[in-house]
Amino acid sequence: MVPRGAPRGDYDPTQPTLWQRLDWLARTLVPGGLTLVMLLISVAPSRLPGFVHVTPMVALICVYYWAVTRPGALGYGTAFLLGLVEDSLTGVPLGLSSLAFLITQATVASQYKYFLGKPFLVTWWAFFLIAAGIALFKGLALSAYHGQLITMTALVFSTLLTIAMYPPFAWLLSRVSHLVFRES
Amino acid sequence: MKPPSAPTPRLSALRALLHKSAFVALAGLAFAVMLLGKADTLLIERMRATVIDAAAPLLEVLATPAENVAAVFANLRQLSVLRAENERLSEENDRLGRWQAVARQLEAENEALRSLLHYVPDPTAHTISARVVADTGGSFARSLLVLAGERNGVRRGQAVLSGQGLVGTIADAGQRSARVLLLTDINSRVPVLLEESRVRAILMGDNDDMPQLRFLKERAQVRPGDRVVTSGDARVFPPGIPVGVVASVDDKGGIGVDLFVEQGRLDVVRIVDFGLNGILPDQGGM
Numbered sequence: 132m133v134p135r136g137a138p139r140g141d142y143d144p145t146q147p148t149l150w151q152r153l154d155w156l157a158r159t160l161v162p163g164g165l166t167l168v169m170l171l172i173s174v175a176p177s178r179l180p181g182f183v184h185v186t187p188m189v190a191l192i193c194v195y196y197w198a199v200t201r202p203g204a205l206g207y208g209t210a211f212l213l214g215l216v217e218d219s220l221t222g223v224p225l226g227l228s229s230l231a232f233l234i235t236q237a238t239v240a241s242q243y244k245y246f247l248g249k250p251f252l253v254t255w256w257a258f259f260l261i262a263a264g265i266a267l268f269k270g271l272a273l274s275a276y277h278g279q280l281i282t283m284t285a286l287v288f289s290t291l292l293t294i295a296m297y298p299p300f301a302w303l304l305s306r307v308s309h310l311v312f313r314e315s
Numbered sequence: 316m317k318p319p320s321a322p323t324p325r326l327s328a329l330r331a332l333l334h335k336s337a338f339v340a341l342a343g344l345a346f347a348v349m350l351l352g353k354a355d356t357l358l359i360e361r362m363r364a365t366v367i368d369a370a371a372p373l374l375e376v377l378a379t380p381a382e383n384v385a386a387v388f389a390n391l392r393q394l395s396v397l398r399a400e401n402e403r404l405s406e407e408n409d410r411l412g413r414w415q416a417v418a419r420q421l422e423a424e425n426e427a428l429r430s431l432l433h434y435v436p437d438p439t440a441h442t443i444s445a446r447v448v449a450d451t452g453g454s455f456a457r458s459l460l461v462l463a464g465e466r467n468g469v470r471r472g473q474a475v476l477s478g479q480g481l482v483g484t485i486a487d488a489g490q491r492s493a494r495v496l497l498l499t500d501i502n503s504r505v506p507v508l509l510e511e512s513r514v515r516a517i518l519m520g521d522n523d524d525m526p527q528l529r530f531l532k533e534r535a536q537v538r539p540g541d542r543v544v545t546s547g548d549a550r551v552f553p554p555g556i557p558v559g560v561v562a563s564v565d566d567k568g569g570i571g572v573d574l575f576v577e578q579g580r581l582d583v584v585r586i587v588d589f590g591l592n593g594i595l596p597d598q599g600g601m
Contacts, residue, residue, distance in 0.1 A: 171370060171373050171377055172377055174374070174450070175377040175378050175448070175449060175450075176378055176381055176382070176385075176447055176448070176450035176579070176582075177385070177579070184454075184524070184579075185453065207334075207337045207338050207341050208337070208341065211341045211344070214345065215348075215362070216370070219362065219363040219366035220367060220449060220451065220460065221451040221453075221456050222451065222456040222457075222486060222487075222494055222496065222500065224349050224353070225348050225349065225352045225359055225362065225363065226344075226345040226346065226347075226349035226352065227349060229341070229344075229348070230342060230345040230349070233338060233341055233342050236338075237338050237342075270454065270455075273455060276349070277502070279501060279521065281454055281455075281501055281522045282454060282521055282523040284454075284523070285453055285454040285523070286454035286455075
């Protein structure tokens, strides 16, 4: 029973308050939602004719970032769905990006102890390896799918741009992460 | 995420197992979806259409600031070349004026000859103008998303044009949006001919900026600078839509075509229904 004079008659300390619920909702939705927004921004027309061919793989940056800094914040299921959205929008065979995101997450998860408490430069270096690996995987898988080798020049530039864009995106995501997962 | 306070070894082992099996199941599912897509089923097509329909309103909102930023840059660029551009345009205007006179004369002559022959005219094309809201280039795929779908009369396989020439074809059509497969995409195959020599070929995209001419009947007659237009074979496009010019002919047989339409600069495209139902069957449930 709640004693008389408490601020709310029906207050029950064992039940989460509205703010706690909202907080929980934000933690559940923000990693995936933010990745989705970034994905949509990355396909918006830039009107820069040269840039459109080397667009960085922004969603991969987000998936990797959450996998390294907060394992589990972006689950396998969410990554799968995000991949389907990316493939539908860009016209890549449906399922290819899902597979790429899942491989990224599993690779990071298997090396989780290695990433624990490592400085930024180390995670950036690891991202370099993972982004290159994923780009190669997607390029080869796509060539096999179409039975025709795709040109790798744009792929190399896009990968380099993705790696170069990692620090600003990681900074932005770390701000959001601080805001949402404040107490830890 | 709350860190588990003190999980028993058995519980954490179970969790790890679940985690791993979720990965295996989803990776398997992704692979299955890819194979299903290779078989070109209606289900996958509908899934794509649903996703692009859902994303279309968001992309419409996002495209506006991108357009504004680009407009500012374009303005600045234009200011610096205003005088030269003006000179070039008035020169071009003079030249086009002369061509216009020739075209009028030919039009009248055509008219007269057609009436002599009782020529049956081409069916009039139905045109839909649509805004480009997403532009996805790169080495994986080359496509655009446009804000017009089945409810506007857009169907899979229709031709997409801009002021300069052929852009591509409709690959997936949702209710209010559609995806355009560009000529540079690895899936793009367009029957073309060289305007002067009338040599027929297939224009094949390879996810690079310059699609290649393949399956030529007479290779020797191809020279850089030749204009490439659609041939109308296979009844996918009507004949004579400008595509590009031959840019390079190398010894190994590669013939690159420089397209008239530059990806990344398109704001609005025209989707044209020529009333042709060629080899691209409309599986999208007409």
